[in-house]
Amino acid sequence: MWRFVIRRALFGLLVLWLVATTVFLLFFAGPADSVARRLAGPRAPQEVVNQIRDTLGLDRPLTQQYLGFLNKLLHGDLGTSFISQTPVSTLIMASLPATLWLVAGAAALWLTAGVTGGVICATAPRSLRDRLITVTVLAGISLPTFVLGIFMIFLALSVFPWLGLAPGPYIPPLEDIRGFFQVMIMPWITLAVVQAAVYVRLTRGSMLDTLGEDYIRTARAKGAPEHRVTYRHGLRAALTPVVTQFGVDIGALLGGVVVTESVFGLQGLGQLMIRSVRDGDLPVIIGAAVLAAAFIVVANILVDIAYSFLDPRVRLT
Amino acid sequence: MSLIEASSEAEHTPGITPAVRGKGPWQLAWERLQRDRAAMVSLAVICVIVLLAVFAPVFAAVTGHGPQDQFPETGLTPEGLPVGPGSGFWLGADSLGRDLFVRLLYGARVSLLVGVLSTLLATVFGVVTGMLAGFYGGWVDGVLARLLDVVLSFPYLLVAIVLVAALGAGVPLMILVIAFFSFAAMARVVRGQTMAYKEREFVEAARSLGASKLRTMFVDLLPNLVAPVTVLASLLIPTAIVFEATLSFLGLGVDPRTPSWGAILADSTDYYRVAPGLLIFPALLLLITTLAFNLLGDGIRDALDPRSDRLLSRK
Amino acid sequence: MTALLRVNDVRKYFPIKEGLLIRREVGRVHAVDGVTLEVQPGETLGIVGESGCGKSTLARCIAGLHEVTSGSIEYHGLDRSRGQIQMIFQDPYGSLNPRRRVGSIIADPLVIHRSGTPAERRNRVRELMELVGLNPEHYNRFPAEFSGGQRQRIGIARALALRPRLIVCDEPVSALDVSIQAQVINLLKDLQSELGLTYVFIAHDLSVVRYVSDRVAVMYLGKVVEIAPAEQLYRSPQHPYTNALLSAASVADPDLAAKRERILLTGDVPSPILPPPACRFHPRCPKAAPRCSAEEPLLLGEDHRTACHYPGVMI
Numbered sequence: 001m002w003r004f005v006i007r008r009a010l011f012g013l014l015v016l017w018l019v020a021t022t023v024f025l026l027f028f029a030g031p032a033d034s035v036a037r038r039l040a041g042p043r044a045p046q047e048v049v050n051q052i053r054d055t056l057g058l059d060r061p062l063t064q065q066y067l068g069f070l071n072k073l074l075h076g077d078l079g080t081s082f083i084s085q086t087p088v089s090t091l092i093m094a095s096l097p098a099t100l101w102l103v104a105g106a107a108a109l110w111l112t113a114g115v116t117g118g119v120i121c122a123t124a125p126r127s128l129r130d131r132l133i134t135v136t137v138l139a140g141i142s143l144p145t146f147v148l149g150i151f152m153i154f155l156a157l158s159v160f161p162w163l164g165l166a167p168g169p170y171i172p173p174l175e176d177i178r179g180f181f182q183v184m185i186m187p188w189i190t191l192a193v194v195q196a197a198v199y200v201r202l203t204r205g206s207m208l209d210t211l212g213e214d215y216i217r218t219a220r221a222k223g224a225p226e227h228r229v230t231y232r233h234g235l236r237a238a239l240t241p242v243v244t245q246f247g248v249d250i251g252a253l254l255g256g257v258v259v260t261e262s263v264f265g266l267q268g269l270g271q272l273m274i275r276s277v278r279d280g281d282l283p284v285i286i287g288a289a290v291l292a293a294a295f296i297v298v299a300n301i302l303v304d305i306a307y308s309f310l311d312p313r314v315r316l317t
Numbered sequence: 318m319s320l321i322e323a324s325s326e327a328e329h330t331p332g333i334t335p336a337v338r339g340k341g342p343w344q345l346a347w348e349r350l351q352r353d354r355a356a357m358v359s360l361a362v363i364c365v366i367v368l369l370a371v372f373a374p375v376f377a378a379v380t381g382h383g384p385q386d387q388f389p390e391t392g393l394t395p396e397g398l399p400v401g402p403g404s405g406f407w408l409g410a411d412s413l414g415r416d417l418f419v420r421l422l423y424g425a426r427v428s429l430l431v432g433v434l435s436t437l438l439a440t441v442f443g444v445v446t447g448m449l450a451g452f453y454g455g456w457v458d459g460v461l462a463r464l465l466d467v468v469l470s471f472p473y474l475l476v477a478i479v480l481v482a483a484l485g486a487g488v489p490l491m492i493l494v495i496a497f498f499s500f501a502a503m504a505r506v507v508r509g510q511t512m513a514y515k516e517r518e519f520v521e522a523a524r525s526l527g528a529s530k531l532r533t534m535f536v537d538l539l540p541n542l543v544a545p546v547t548v549l550a551s552l553l554i555p556t557a558i559v560f561e562a563t564l565s566f567l568g569l570g571v572d573p574r575t576p577s578w579g580a581i582l583a584d585s586t587d588y589y590r591v592a593p594g595l596l597i598f599p600a601l602l603l604l605i606t607t608l609a610f611n612l613l614g615d616g617i618r619d620a621l622d623p624r625s626d627r628l629l630s631r632k
Numbered sequence: 633m634t635a636l637l638r639v640n641d642v643r644k645y646f647p648i649k650e651g652l653l654i655r656r657e658v659g660r661v662h663a664v665d666g667v668t669l670e671v672q673p674g675e676t677l678g679i680v681g682e683s684g685c686g687k688s689t690l691a692r693c694i695a696g697l698h699e700v701t702s703g704s705i706e707y708h709g710l711d712r713s714r715g716q717i718q719m720i721f722q723d724p725y726g727s728l729n730p731r732r733r734v735g736s737i738i739a740d741p742l743v744i745h746r747s748g749t750p751a752e753r754r755n756r757v758r759e760l761m762e763l764v765g766l767n768p769e770h771y772n773r774f775p776a777e778f779s780g781g782q783r784q785r786i787g788i789a790r791a792l793a794l795r796p797r798l799i800v801c802d803e804p805v806s807a808l809d810v811s812i813q814a815q816v817i818n819l820l821k822d823l824q825s826e827l828g829l830t831y832v833f834i835a836h837d838l839s840v841v842r843y844v845s846d847r848v849a850v851m852y853l854g855k856v857v858e859i860a861p862a863e864q865l866y867r868s869p870q871h872p873y874t875n876a877l878l879s880a881a882s883v884a885d886p887d888l889a890a891k892r893e894r895i896l897l898t899g900d901v902p903s904p905i906l907p908p909p910a911c912r913f914h915p916r917c918p919k920a921a922p923r924c925s926a927e928e929p930l931l932l933g934e935d936h937r938t939a940c941h942y943p944g945v946m947i
Contacts, residue, residue, distance in 0.1 A: 023479060023483075026479070026480070026483035026484070027483050038483075138608070138611055138612065138615070139604075139608065141611065142559075142607040142608040142611050143604060143607075144559045144562055144563055144603060144604075144607070146563055146579075147603060150582065150585075150586060150589070150596060150600070151596075151600070154589055154593070157590070158590060252470070252472040258474050258478065258567070259474070259567070262567055273475065273478060274478065274567055274569075277478055277479075277482040277569065285479060285482055289475070289479050292475055293471070296470055296471060300470055
């Protein structure tokens with residue numbers, strides 16, 4: 001078990017190193033002047049370009065720059081934003097709560113809706129309700145997140161203005177709980193609808209597979225009541241792939257729910273990323289990217305460990 | 318020899334009429350697909366959209382509105398707001414007085430181009446890589462499989478954003494980025510299928526006949542991969558279209574002047590209260606297109622593999 | 633008469649590897665472990681044994697599908713590169729590519745060995761289909777449209793395409809219905825006399841082997857324990873394992889069945905990864921003596937050879 005965790009952690013570090021190196025090379029490989037010009041933007045005056053080249057030391061050999069970059073990264077120093085002149089870590093810490101709340105709330109919604117929907121479909125395959133749900137799911141999968149988001153705002157502002165829902169900047173729940181919900185409900189639903197569609201599909205498929213297994217037939221044959229067969233024997237085994245998917249999704253989303261945050265103007269990590277890309281704020285882009293990769297790597301390790309508890313056939317070696 | 322003739326007589330199943338050319342798996346699949354109403358409607362919808370995109374310049378000529386032409390006189394009301402749908406502007410005008418209908422048609426060109434080209438690229442490279450990895454195995458396969466896992470576990474929107482930041486926006490970059498991620502999905506599926514088929518006796522039979530590995534891969538394995546590859550490709554196209562629209566919506570996709578569904582929707586966010594058509598038409602078009610591709614993909618899956626679990630059970 | 637094929641002390645081990653990053657060899661499966669035998673031109677050599685005894689591996693070594701680990705296989709007047717050794721596979725469903733037409737499957741060896749023009753190949757395919765009792769009009773059909781017996785005929789036609797001299801048959805009828813088995817076996821026998829073929833015939837069904845074979849070799853855990861002319865082997869088996877096999881099989885001859893004592897094998901076949909020392913059969917042998925676990929018996933005798941310290945009919 002511990003050997004497994006250590007090996008996965010080492011592999012995770014390798015992935016992080018690869019991500020950091022790739023990002024570094026993407027931005028810094030090339031002649032000093034063209035790199036500086038790219039960072040400054042096509043319309044920036046030559047003095048700005050020169051200044052960027054000198055402050056970042058772009059004249060130095062690439063290996064030297066790379067070692068400096070790695071050294072800073074290892075000490076947890078993500079640098080300072082070009083634009084706001086605040087440390088990148090401060091910016092990230094300020095954006096983190098919005099993303100965390102968004103993902104946590106949406107996850108509760110989509111997990112409940114997705115698994116319930118999947119079980120309803122799987123217990124009566126090919127029935128009317130199964131068909132209705134699956135058609136909805138297909139529409140949900142086809143629906144781009146941002147289109148759904150815009151429609152939600154359209155409805156909230158034009159059709160149901162009395163609900164008091166509005167897109168807007170993140171409000172911490174401890175400051176103003178009412179405002180928190182008014183801001184968060186739409187992003188939660190938007191993110192959850194898209195994810196729930198995937199989970200219905202996953203739960204339904206996995207549940208149908210499980211219910212076709214021999215041991216389920218055995219349970220029925222020995223006279224276990226149907227709901228017990230479905231929930232106690234079926235659902236438990238069927239949930240394994242759902243848990244795996246859930247872990248992977250959480251990891252990926254924590255790195256930045258780019259679209260949802262953008263549509264609703266929530267200042268989370270995704271929004272931070274988009275803004276820094278538009279502004280060419282390099283230290284923030286790199287910091288956010290490495291953080292996102294770290295979330296994914298950790299989530300994947302946790303999923304593998306959880307897997308061994310859920311599925312007794314899997315042994316960690 | 319009499320014995321042989323007698324036995325062959327005995328084995329001729331009376332039900333099969335001795336047609337010279339048997340119905341191939343493709344013909345059978347096509348016949349099954351034709352019976353699938355949702356898939357056929359989707360196919361028709363896709364054909365219409367493709368035709369509209371191809372003949373976009375014709376519509377531009379008929380209406381007299383180029384995709385980039387601004388008509389501050391006819392396209393905007395005296396207060397400077399976009400006009401609604403009417404005889405001049407079939408679906409209304411946007412905030413700069415440009416013809417929404419014409420721009421949507423040109424946007425369809427971008428969407429279809431990105432969707433089809435990136436999927437095509439991904440399919441070619443994915444099939445070759447997946448087949449090589451699955452067929453040869455060994456450490457090459459080990460490294461490649463792990464790499465594909467890593468690529469697939471990354472959220473591709475985030476990676477695309479970083480790449481756009483580093484290399485600049487544009488259609489070719491977008492096609493390459495989408496192709497890269499679709500490639501990973503395709504390569505993984507093809508690798509799995511190849512590994513499964515590699516163990517089948519007909520591959521061993523080919524080897525016993527002295528077939529080279531290359532011939533075995535392309536003559537014996539490839540025809541068996543066409544079904545899963547077709548299904549996956551038809552499902553990758555709508556993903557690519559949504560991805561392009563999303564990036565353009567975020568202002569990171571194609572050049573902002575190029576008409577693209579995502580960019581048109583991004584423009585609409587400030588105006589939809591006065592001109593809801595600006596939001597509704599592109600959103601509907603995007604939704605219809607992706608839904609049609611998804612339904613068709615589902616139909617193709619059912620038609621190629623009748624035993625598979627149908628997502629939409631229609632009978 | 634010089635032998636067509638001589639197998640000299642052939643061994644085939646499959647390494648077992650473990651470890652995720654660095655794969656170490658942790659053991660070996662001793663699939664074939666020192667087999668020596670000859671095949672005379674025009675004869676049928678049957679090879680029998682339980683599953684896992686290495687008979688299929690030996691067949692694949694002879695057909696050149698496996699490299700031998702040690703030992704050698706000498707071919708006399710047989711050119712493998714000209715397709716003079718062919719193989720017929722066990723599974724008529726797995727050994728034919730489901731996505732290719734029957735005509736092109738049968739023509740495969742001709743295409744691979746660049747034999748003839750396309751028109752000549754087409755004629756040859758029709759000729760072959762007729763030869764094995766298939767309707768040549770069906771060359772454009774797919775394997776799925778044929779019954780199991782017909783599919784095995786397709787496999788036979790493919791094996792005959794290059795006019796081979798030796799055909800290795802790997803349990804060619806064990807996947808077929810009993811009623812069809814006789815037809816396919818009679819076809820093989822007729823083809824043998826007509827075309828002067830030599831067969832190496834693998835089976836676990838003793839009665840099938842007895843019917844087709846001139847000589848029979850019995851294998852146990854990678855070794856030949858007894859080899860003799862077919863009738864002699866069945867009338868007076870010398871090795872206790874052969875005896876046990878025969879007594880387990882249903883016998884059509886009641887006189888013989890009455891004479892023979894039923895010997896039941898106890899225990900499972902030991903693992904071929906760590907086979908028992910000395911005589912491999914001693915842990916299950918009813919006649920085992922101290923010598924059997926100390927000294928390996930050699931395959932001794934003239935026409936009828938046995939690898940046993942205490943050969944002879946059971947007392």
